[in-house]
Amino acid sequence: MVGTRDTASVLAARADARAQGANVSDWMPYLPAATSPFAPHGVDPSTLVWAETVAPGGYTHKVVARGTRLRLEDVTGDACAHVLVFNALEPWERLNVADTQKIPWQAYLGVGHPLLSGEGRVLATVVADTSARHDAFCGTSSDEWNVVKYGDAAPQGPSPSGRAQFTLAGVKHGLTPRDLPPSVSFFQGVRVEDDGALAWQGSAGPGTYVDLVAEMPLIVLVANVPHPLDPRTDYVVGPLRVHAWRTAPSSPADEHYGASPERERAYLNTTDYLEARGL
Amino acid sequence: MSTDTVDEIRTTVPVGAVYAPGSRLDWSEALVPGDVVLDERVAPNAPWSAVVRAGDVLTIVDVGGNQSADCLMFNAHDPSERYSVPDTLAWQGNAYVREGTVLRSGLGHPLMTVVGNEIDRQDTIGGACSKESNTLRYGHHTAYQHGCRENFLAEASRHGLTSRDLVSNLNWFMNVPVEADGALGIVDGLSAPGRRVAIRADMDVLVIVSNCPQMNNPCNEFNPTPLRMIVTRSEDTDR
Numbered sequence: 001m002v003g004t005r006d007t008a009s010v011l012a013a014r015a016d017a018r019a020q021g022a023n024v025s026d027w028m029p030y031l032p033a034a035t036s037p038f039a040p041h042g043v044d045p046s047t048l049v050w051a052e053t054v055a056p057g058g059y060t061h062k063v064v065a066r067g068t069r070l071r072l073e074d075v076t077g078d079a080c081a082h083v084l085v086f087n088a089l090e091p092w093e094r095l096n097v098a099d100t101q102k103i104p105w106q107a108y109l110g111v112g113h114p115l116l117s118g119e120g121r122v123l124a125t126v127v128a129d130t131s132a133r134h135d136a137f138c139g140t141s142s143d144e145w146n147v148v149k150y151g152d153a154a155p156q157g158p159s160p161s162g163r164a165q166f167t168l169a170g171v172k173h174g175l176t177p178r179d180l181p182p183s184v185s186f187f188q189g190v191r192v193e194d195d196g197a198l199a200w201q202g203s204a205g206p207g208t209y210v211d212l213v214a215e216m217p218l219i220v221l222v223a224n225v226p227h228p229l230d231p232r233t234d235y236v237v238g239p240l241r242v243h244a245w246r247t248a249p250s251s252p253a254d255e256h257y258g259a260s261p262e263r264e265r266a267y268l269n270t271t272d273y274l275e276a277r278g279l
Numbered sequence: 280m281s282t283d284t285v286d287e288i289r290t291t292v293p294v295g296a297v298y299a300p301g302s303r304l305d306w307s308e309a310l311v312p313g314d315v316v317l318d319e320r321v322a323p324n325a326p327w328s329a330v331v332r333a334g335d336v337l338t339i340v341d342v343g344g345n346q347s348a349d350c351l352m353f354n355a356h357d358p359s360e361r362y363s364v365p366d367t368l369a370w371q372g373n374a375y376v377r378e379g380t381v382l383r384s385g386l387g388h389p390l391m392t393v394v395g396n397e398i399d400r401q402d403t404i405g406g407a408c409s410k411e412s413n414t415l416r417y418g419h420h421t422a423y424q425h426g427c428r429e430n431f432l433a434e435a436s437r438h439g440l441t442s443r444d445l446v447s448n449l450n451w452f453m454n455v456p457v458e459a460d461g462a463l464g465i466v467d468g469l470s471a472p473g474r475r476v477a478i479r480a481d482m483d484v485l486v487i488v489s490n491c492p493q494m495n496n497p498c499n500e501f502n503p504t505p506l507r508m509i510v511t512r513s514e515d516t517d518r
């Protein structure tokens with residue numbers, strides 16, 4: 001006996017373990033995804049393939065099929081979803097932030113913005129955005145940064161760094177620190193002033209969401225940690241809700257597909273690659 | 280094209296452009312005092328690399344003016360630690376690289392520091408050109424052209440590195456403004472023949488540079504020119 005719990009024998013310990021299975025926490029995956037208590041309105045629950053609430057400071061990751069629509073929701077207004085995406089077939093093809101800003105001639109992420117790889121292809125497209133407060137300049141926090149700012153950066157501590165969480169998420173897909181490029185983040189905005197100064201814009205408030213459509217089979221890594229430039233000196237971050245469901249990849253019928261010649265060629269390159277692979 | 284007869288089809292390699300005869304070249308000298316421990320010229324379109332020892336200063340000379348020198352940096356003893364654009368920008372709170380900018384790794388550690396700079400600002404947002412991205416930016420007819428990513432991969436491979444080790448880079452002598460609405464792009468440069476930047480190694484650093492061959496935007500004034508790379512060592516950093 002430990003306190004009121006009987007775990008003295010294997011049988012008793014097994015009964016004790018099994019009695020916990022029906023518990024719930026504020027931060028958990030919901031399986032099957034169709035049973036999510038927070039399924040997005042207007043989405044047929046039977047199409048859900050991923051439903052989860054990520055803890056403050058936590059991370060999540062999954063391989064998703066081409067045509068999956070991924071919704072990230074900032075429940076409290078204090079989430080910050082740091083995101084990396086990789087071609088699941090050849091993961092050395094991955095998010096390239098410089099190309100993601102340069103090729104659309106636009107530094108700020110918003111509806112229709114493609115997340116481009118360094119291979120001239122689209123990994124994912126932003127297809128909905130009720131926040132408009134995002135950042136592609138500052139990446140995520142390093143251990144060094146969090147130790148200076150909060151005094152600790154370890155994944156098991158009170159102020160995990162984004163890099164520490166990406167490292168754990170990535171290694172579960174065979175990725176190492178070499179495979180982690182600069183990331184983008186959603187829900188906490190930064191703007192560049194005339195002299196180049198990075199100005200904090202922060203959150204658009206609670207209840208906003210961003211939807212991404214996977215244009216390829218993707219490894220998705222998400223770290224939910226404070227933005228590096230968050231001016232608050234304590235480690236403030238809210239839970240992040242994640243849902244994904246089966247839809248279709250972008251096609252010429254979508255306004256963003258042909259919104260610029262650069263983007264149209266990026267989708268053409270993506271289709272060319274996938275068709276040659278028989279996908 | 281389809282109406283070409285066989286004897287009209289070119290059978291020579293379509294190599295990249297080099298600077299026009301009569302282009303003004305100023306080879307300049309090191310920007311900081313010290314004993315010269317390396318002094319090399321990088322031909323137009325070509326890659327270059329060297330290990331710069333902690334405390335040594337690398338001067339890069341923009342010999343022909345407005346020639347983008349695309350640059351990656353790695354911890355010479357553990358290249359999984361490498362240059363990070365976002366860490367560099369977040370630590371300094373500014374999107375442009377100027378004198379005093381500490382070029383940081385993804386671990387937040389200083390790799391190199393800009394100790395001298397003869398142009399208003401240097402770019403680290405614009406990334407590198409590549410055959411692949413050229414197809415998006417300019418069309419598939421440019422896919423055959425050489426690019427900085429080719430130079431990075433070729434040079435990185437000489438050090439046992441692969442595409443997994445390539446990340447967003449720095450572009451010495453290139454100009455990428457960010458406008459109020461987020462519009463961003465490569466525009467005419469702020470440099471001139473003989474202008475220099477000097478960067479001090481804060482640890483032993485493997486520096487890889489691509490002398491940008493891009494001929495579809497103004498990152499080299501459509502006139503690819505050489506670079507000069509000079510490493511100097513001052514007495515007080517001898518060891």
Ligand SMILES: [Zn+2]
Nearest residue numbers: 408427491493
């Ligand atoms: Zn280039």
